[in-house]
Amino acid sequence: MTPAGATDAFVLRLTPLGEADRVVDLLTRDRGRVSALARGARRSRKRFGAALDYFHRLEVRLRRGRGDLWRLESVDLARRCTAPVGDLEAFAAASHVLEVARLGSRDGDPDPDLFDLVDAVLAALDRGGEPASLTRVFQVRALAVLGYGWDVGRCSHCGRALGPDARVAAGCAVVCARCAGPGAPVLPPGAVRTLAAAAALPLARLGSLRVDRAVDGVLEPLLARSLEAAVGTRLRSRASPRPPAGRAADD
Numbered sequence: 001m002t003p004a005g006a007t008d009a010f011v012l013r014l015t016p017l018g019e020a021d022r023v024v025d026l027l028t029r030d031r032g033r034v035s036a037l038a039r040g041a042r043r044s045r046k047r048f049g050a051a052l053d054y055f056h057r058l059e060v061r062l063r064r065g066r067g068d069l070w071r072l073e074s075v076d077l078a079r080r081c082t083a084p085v086g087d088l089e090a091f092a093a094a095s096h097v098l099e100v101a102r103l104g105s106r107d108g109d110p111d112p113d114l115f116d117l118v119d120a121v122l123a124a125l126d127r128g129g130e131p132a133s134l135t136r137v138f139q140v141r142a143l144a145v146l147g148y149g150w151d152v153g154r155c156s157h158c159g160r161a162l163g164p165d166a167r168v169a170a171g172c173a174v175v176c177a178r179c180a181g182p183g184a185p186v187l188p189p190g191a192v193r194t195l196a197a198a199a200a201l202p203l204a205r206l207g208s209l210r211v212d213r214a215v216d217g218v219l220e221p222l223l224a225r226s227l228e229a230a231v232g233t234r235l236r237s238r239a240s241p242r243p244p245a246g247r248a249a250d251d
């Protein structure tokens, strides 16, 4: 339980302000995305310690400041996340999680499901979860949390249950063969099964799914494009894309 006025948070962005201060964008569980002024955070580590950094789960105290900017009163480390330190793949995965969380959250509009997903993926990375698989699992779950209507077992046009006839339409939707236009690439059964498995995992076991490399090559462009459509912009943290099977149809 958090003390009154405190909320759990992850750092989404740290921006220097003048010589002494920082503006911290936070994903909080209770208040959604929050921008807060951290006075003295640049000049001295005394006040906020080393805790005020990316990937760690924090407990922060916030006070209303001027306008939309909150004041960061204190920061406590609730769970350290060290997996991204010295591991480029884990760093890339964790950075991707935070970028999607930043773009998919709104100021003052709490989304506990998004917070809990970010929390679960970073915790799984820290327990040694495989970064590429966890990234794919995160993307499947993020699409659902962001309300992008991903029901992985059904055609996104007509709602029919998908069988071995699943196709990829317009780069970022899974449809049945009847709804697919001519030449729409087939989504292999292994990829359909992986999507369903990722969607069904309990949060505490997100790291237990290993995504096959061949399947990953099909899912990466599909999920990345779907997420970009969901957040409305290109993702800078998108893992270096491997070309999809068949024709390379990038924009």
Ligand SMILES: [Zn+2]
Pocket (backbone or CB within 6 Å): 155, 156, 157, 158, 159, 160, 175, 176, 177, 178, 179, 180
């Ligand atoms: Zn259909």
